[in-house]
Amino acid sequence: METIYLDHAASSWPKPLQVWKAMQDCMEHYAANPGRGSHSMAVKASRTLFEGRKRLAKLFGVRNPNDISYALNTTMALNQAILGFLSEGDHVICTSVEHNSVRRPLEYLKRRHGVQVTYVETDAAGNLNMDRVKEEVRSQTKLIVCSHSSNLLGSILPIASLGQLCEDKGIKLLVDAAQSAGVLPIDVGRMGIHMLAFPGHKSLLGPQGTGGLYLHPDLVLEPLLHGGTGSQSEAIEQPNVRPDRYEAGTQNTVGIAGLIEGLKYIEEKTVEAIYAAEWSLTQRMMQGLNEIQGIQLLGPAAGEQRTGLVSFTMANADSSEVAFILDQSFGIAVRAGFHCTPLAHESAGTTERGAVRASVGCFTTEAEVDRLVQAVGEIAQHIGSK
Structure with a gap:
């Protein structure tokens, strides 16, 4: 019995043919360590990573591709954003339709570091009342976190309105694009998004183990991971240069090669x-x-x-x-x-x-x-x- 697959909100399947063919080509011809060598295979691997950043930047309206760092998934990207940005005494506003990838890091910071968290409830259909969000803003409010679309209800939340509120109040906006990247238009500049976490394996049609975080050029986060970056190896601390600061360890070149083809498919279809x-x-x-x-x-x-x-x-x-x-x-x-x-x-x-x-x-x-x-x-x- 052939499977009818209706679980794309968890992970898209099947992938376009060119996705896995690009991954196979990478494995066969240039699956070296990107950024760790000057030989031709390593250089081609590095160029693949940068091509992926350029295509992601184009999709999300990002000016500098190096403002996008790769992550294994949206969860990792959200953890980097939340744990790397907030500190003791900060106040965060989020919604009642957030995924545990937002809620659990926030509750951890609340429990361990005294971060204050306010959940603004949506209605039963997942619609967010902006007036209720505005009422919760305090002098200590540093961040608003919001899903672009609920993974249970399918509702689309008012990101541009939240972005305008953040601009008016001097607050930063983190958007969880797990259910929207690749199916809803996203322009981080026009929508006032300071951080955007996204998966590669859902509507971007890439393989599992791909995703990333867009970070506004004015923001600096504490890295989630510390380790080898292939740059400034003589330094004790994690380098400040992007994207190296947020990409410790060997990146998933094979996966990114596949993701690039998924992005090409989306560009063609729109x-x-x-x-x-x-x-x-x-x-x-x-x-x-x-x-x-x-x-x-x-x-x-x-x-x-x-x-x-x-x-x-x-x-x-x-x-x-x-x-x-x-x-x-x-x-x-x-x-x-x-x-x-x-x-x-x-x-x-x-x-x-x-x-x-x-x-x-x-x-x-x-x-x-x-x-x-x-x-x-x-x-x-x-x-x-x-």
């Missing part, structure tokens, strides 16, 4: 066209699921803007049970449970049984969406007849 296609698929999915008795959809209502995921609950069924049946009986891969975002489940009122999340990608078809709807209908009918 972010706007990718979003339009995914939005159309989610609307089709919502329409079908809405007709099934016992199904409750989460997030923005049909017709409203959202990213390419639809989360739902089924009456009298645990979300993990539904996902298991979809996988084992229908060959459909989805995500169930609490999606590493328990606060968002509190906002949505789904803390008891979690939710099932089906997410589409560049290669999802209408037929696959229809098959999901049909399968969920059969499961709901079976459970309702018990």
Whole structure:
């Protein structure tokens, strides 16, 4: 039974053919250590890393590609931003739809270093009220952290408005682009973003183990990792030059070679066209699921803007049970449970049984969406007849 993959919000699959071919080419011909040698293989590896930075900079409206440092994933990038920027006595504002990759570092700093944290609750659909954010600003507020889009609800948060608030109040803005990089337009300058954490393995169509952090040129962070950089090796301290300061250790040249091809694919298709296609698929999915008795959809209502995921609950069924049946009986891969975002489940009122999340990608078809709807209908009918 061929798998219908609807878990793109966790990791996109399959990748464009050219992604893994570029990775294979790198492994066969130039997988040397970038920045650690002057021989031709090492130089080509270094050039690959810089090409990736240039393409990422173009995608995100970044002027200097060296303001982008690579990371293994969004989680690592968020930890670098949060742990490297905040200190004792600082106050942070974030939302109730944040991923644990934001919440846990913040709670660690709160517990160990006295950082103050305020969570501004969204409504049940994941919409953020800017007036409530403004009310929480204090003299000690140093940072606002916000997901560009909720990984549970699919809601799109008002990043540009938050950026303007930060500019007015002298606060820095950190954006978690795990669900938006590659499907929503992002311009760090126009949107007032000081730090942008993003994955390579989701909508950027690269392999796992890739991602990064954009850092505003005026900001300096304490490095998350200390070690070899290939530059200023005689110095005791981590170098100040970018991106070396934030890239201790050997970088994932093979992965970046693949990521570059994912970025090329996005450039050709355009972010706007990718979003339009995914939005159309989610609307089709919502329409079908809405007709099934016992199904409750989460997030923005049909017709409203959202990213390419639809989360739902089924009456009298645990979300993990539904996902298991979809996988084992229908060959459909989805995500169930609490999606590493328990606060968002509190906002949505789904803390008891979690939710099932089906997410589409560049290669999802209408037929696959229809098959999901049909399968969920059969499961709901079976459970309702018990």
